[in-house]
Amino acid sequence: MGQGWVALVGPELEENLSLRSLAAMLERAGISTRIVRFDGAAQFGTVLATLTQTDDPPFLIGISLAFQWRAMELLGLAIALREAGSSAHLTSGGHFATFASTEILSDFPELDSICRQEADETIVELATALREGRAWQQLPGLAVRIDGKVVLTEKRPSPELASLPWPVRDAEGMVVHGRRLAPLVSSRGCYANCSFCCIAAWHEAATPGKRYRFRPIDDVADEMAHLHHELGVGIFVFHDDNFFLPRERDNLERLTALAEALEARTLGRYATVIKARPMDVTPKVFSLLTERLHCVRAYVGIETDTDQGLVTLRRGLRKGVNERAMEVIDELGLFVSFNMLLFDPDTTVASLEENLRFLERHAHHPFNFGRVELYAGTPLLGRMQREGRASGDWLLWNYSISDPTIQRVFEVTNDAFYDRNFGADPAAYVTMALRGDVALARHFSPERWRPRWLEETQSICRQLGEDSVQVLRRIIDGVRGGRSRPAMVAEAKAQLAQTDLEVRRRAKAVADDLHRELGVDTLTSRDIDLATPLQLGRTDERAERVARTRSVFSE
Amino acid sequence: MSDDRKQEPVIPSLRTPRERVVDHLRTALSVGVASVLVTGTTSCIVADPPPPASACLAGTVVSKLRASVAPIGAEIELTLSSTELTLQPATTPPQILSGGQVRSHLASGNVSTTTIIPSGGVIELHVDLVCVNRSGATDLSLVRVVLTPLNADAGTPDGGAPNYRVDISNP
Numbered sequence: 001m002g003q004g005w006v007a008l009v010g011p012e013l014e015e016n017l018s019l020r021s022l023a024a025m026l027e028r029a030g031i032s033t034r035i036v037r038f039d040g041a042a043q044f045g046t047v048l049a050t051l052t053q054t055d056d057p058p059f060l061i062g063i064s065l066a067f068q069w070r071a072m073e074l075l076g077l078a079i080a081l082r083e084a085g086s087s088a089h090l091t092s093g094g095h096f097a098t099f100a101s102t103e104i105l106s107d108f109p110e111l112d113s114i115c116r117q118e119a120d121e122t123i124v125e126l127a128t129a130l131r132e133g134r135a136w137q138q139l140p141g142l143a144v145r146i147d148g149k150v151v152l153t154e155k156r157p158s159p160e161l162a163s164l165p166w167p168v169r170d171a172e173g174m175v176v177h178g179r180r181l182a183p184l185v186s187s188r189g190c191y192a193n194c195s196f197c198c199i200a201a202w203h204e205a206a207t208p209g210k211r212y213r214f215r216p217i218d219d220v221a222d223e224m225a226h227l228h229h230e231l232g233v234g235i236f237v238f239h240d241d242n243f244f245l246p247r248e249r250d251n252l253e254r255l256t257a258l259a260e261a262l263e264a265r266t267l268g269r270y271a272t273v274i275k276a277r278p279m280d281v282t283p284k285v286f287s288l289l290t291e292r293l294h295c296v297r298a299y300v301g302i303e304t305d306t307d308q309g310l311v312t313l314r315r316g317l318r319k320g321v322n323e324r325a326m327e328v329i330d331e332l333g334l335f336v337s338f339n340m341l342l343f344d345p346d347t348t349v350a351s352l353e354e355n356l357r358f359l360e361r362h363a364h365h366p367f368n369f370g371r372v373e374l375y376a377g378t379p380l381l382g383r384m385q386r387e388g389r390a391s392g393d394w395l396l397w398n399y400s401i402s403d404p405t406i407q408r409v410f411e412v413t414n415d416a417f418y419d420r421n422f423g424a425d426p427a428a429y430v431t432m433a434l435r436g437d438v439a440l441a442r443h444f445s446p447e448r449w450r451p452r453w454l455e456e457t458q459s460i461c462r463q464l465g466e467d468s469v470q471v472l473r474r475i476i477d478g479v480r481g482g483r484s485r486p487a488m489v490a491e492a493k494a495q496l497a498q499t500d501l502e503v504r505r506r507a508k509a510v511a512d513d514l515h516r517e518l519g520v521d522t523l524t525s526r527d528i529d530l531a532t533p534l535q536l537g538r539t540d541e542r543a544e545r546v547a548r549t550r551s552v553f554s555e
Numbered sequence: 556m557s558d559d560r561k562q563e564p565v566i567p568s569l570r571t572p573r574e575r576v577v578d579h580l581r582t583a584l585s586v587g588v589a590s591v592l593v594t595g596t597t598s599c600i601v602a603d604p605p606p607p608a609s610a611c612l613a614g615t616v617v618s619k620l621r622a623s624v625a626p627i628g629a630e631i632e633l634t635l636s637s638t639e640l641t642l643q644p645a646t647t648p649p650q651i652l653s654g655g656q657v658r659s660h661l662a663s664g665n666v667s668t669t670t671i672i673p674s675g676g677v678i679e680l681h682v683d684l685v686c687v688n689r690s691g692a693t694d695l696s697l698v699r700v701v702l703t704p705l706n707a708d709a710g711t712p713d714g715g716a717p718n719y720r721v722d723i724s725n726p
Contacts, residue, residue: 044580071576072575072576072579072580073579073580075572075576076576076577076579076580077580079576079577079580080580103572107571107572107573108573108576393571393572394572395572395575395576396572396575
């Protein structure tokens with residue numbers, strides 16, 4: 001690395017497409033680049049040593065700040081790098097860094113700049129200017145500090161996707177059911193405008209009127225064929241913000257073209273994983289997806305099934321669309337998981353109960369739920385700020401639900417369900433992993449696949465889902481009856497823990513069966529029944545497994 | 556953009572984003588990371604092993620705390636306050652010790668926790684605090700609060716509202 005090198009730091013639970021796309025651009029410009037994995041605080045020491053305790057430190061360090069909930073660690077890393085003596089140019093980028101660029105640069109002088117919006121070209125120009133000792137403060141697409149004030153430089157249009165190189169890949173990658181898995185995108189942006197999501201605002205800000213762009217089909221097919229033939233990839237996980245176009249006929253045309261392009265490239269057996277909005281799920285489109293593009297799993301963003309929630313979350317669809325989507329999914333027998341934002345600023349007891357009925361109807365699918373959060377750049381944050389209801393600050397916004405009964409229900413729920421929904425090895429992800437195992441087994445080993453695996457998995461999902469609904473209803477009743485929060489939490493946690501244990505035992509039995517029959521390592525942990533992670537002394541392995549499940553089978 | 560973030564309990568904070576990031580960094584570094592780093596604006600040097608929490612502030616935190624106890628129905632509320640320090644609950648999960656579920660919340664610079672009144676006996680609570688002194692130095696401190704019932708029937712259905720002796724110490 002004679003002319004110096006660039007470090008791109010961020011999570012790599014799976015191949016980080018954002019960082020690897022930037023790395024590909026830098027490499028194409030002849031600038032050596034390394035991805036430095038930083039999945040969590042436990043890697044602080046390793047990351048710091050890699051970036052500072054070397055005779056050849058990087059001259060530019062890019063810190064990925066896509067997710068707001070990881071900002072504490074990543075901004076902390078910037079401080080730690082300076083304290084450890086790094087003199088590299090520190091920049092950051094990603095959704096959160098872009099929307100909070102002024103606040104971040106004001107509060108964290110350790111950072112020199114922020115690459116706003118899509119940084120494919122900005123990072124190359126910045127690195128080139130730094131390496132050549134030229135001025136960089138005027139480059140388009142940056143937030144910089146000049147005379148102590150934060151200045152946003154000229155806006156940079158989003159790049160043409162057809163002009164971009166494919167993300168860099170390693171020789172080895174994540175392997176699931178004996179097949180290498182690779183994430184990829186066929187587009188950037190989303191046609192929707194949900195109030196809790198910053199994607200539309202992000203793309204609208206960069207290129208007004210063009211909030212989603214697609215890669216040429218042949219380019220996508222060429223990348224998939226390359227990954228399949230050269231790197232042995234058998235599972236393609238599409239991480240498009242939205243894999244679909246607004247109209248069914250356009251989706252049919254595009255997906256047919258992709259299927260034909262892949263068939264012409266003679267891929268062997270492969271599977272795809274996609275994300276969809278409920279309105280994208282039509283019989284024609286999803287039949288095409290499953291039959292010709294070998295889709296084994298769809299994340300469907302249900303989020304809410306009430307008139308109130310659909311308005312608050314600005315989902316842009318009518319009541320009934322969710323139900324029809326789930327009917328299509330069930331008819332095709334496709335593995336689907338979904339998330340519900342049961343709590344939003346306007347949730348009422350009636351709307352919460354309505355959403356619980358939806359969960360009950362579809363509890364044979366794995367799902368999770370939580371409260372909608374106020375993320376930077378989202379219309380919902382703007383609304384709550386205008387209404388004077390957003391508390392906290394740019395690093396972490398908070399709010400109270402307008403209905404005090406629901407606010408109290410949320411508080412009890414948050415305490416009671418933390419372990420099941422978001423804990424170290426949450427049962428909600430156990431069912432997701434198990435359903436994934438069954439779907440992959442059915443796709444890749446149809447001759448040895450057993451229908452009992454699916455029946456039992458759906459039964460396990462239903463046990464967990466119905467238990468969640470039952471406990472939520474009990475919490476609602478308890479709050480209405482004036483019960484104390486600690487008492488309700490304690491009672492709920494006891495029931496949830498008991499059911500979680502049963503679910504883990506049943507899931508382990510199916511996973512063991514699958515392992516015996518197929519000889520594959522399952523996504524579902526098969527040591528999940530009796531001991532806690534600490535008792536097992538295998539926290540890292542379990543965390544890794546949960547992370548893998550999340551990266552593959554959560555949104 | 557949505558993500559599958561962990562839904563941590565959200566507690567509003569009086570500290571600035573930078574102060575919270577510094578605290579987070581210091582906590583992260585104190586958990587098994589062999590590095591010696593000065594953490595930004597605080598007066599602490601984070602080392603491996605880290606210094607005792609109270610060393611970051613002049614004097615001990617415990618000596619600067621006051622406690623009050625208020626039975627509320629089947630629960631008891633403990634409020635920690637200080638004339639010298641601004642207190643906030645650390646954003647850790649609720650502590651569960653003897654006495655049942657505890658939840659911390661912010662109340663005008665004090666920290667209150669509630670717990671179910673047990674059927675008699677001593678209640679021992681461990682409370683994670685973020686303490687900020689007048690010069691802005693910030694510290695994380697874990698304090699032990701022991702509540703000893705003064706009337707024998709305290710907490711029982713017939714015992715009425717219990718009175719407690721409060722002892723605060725370092726754990």
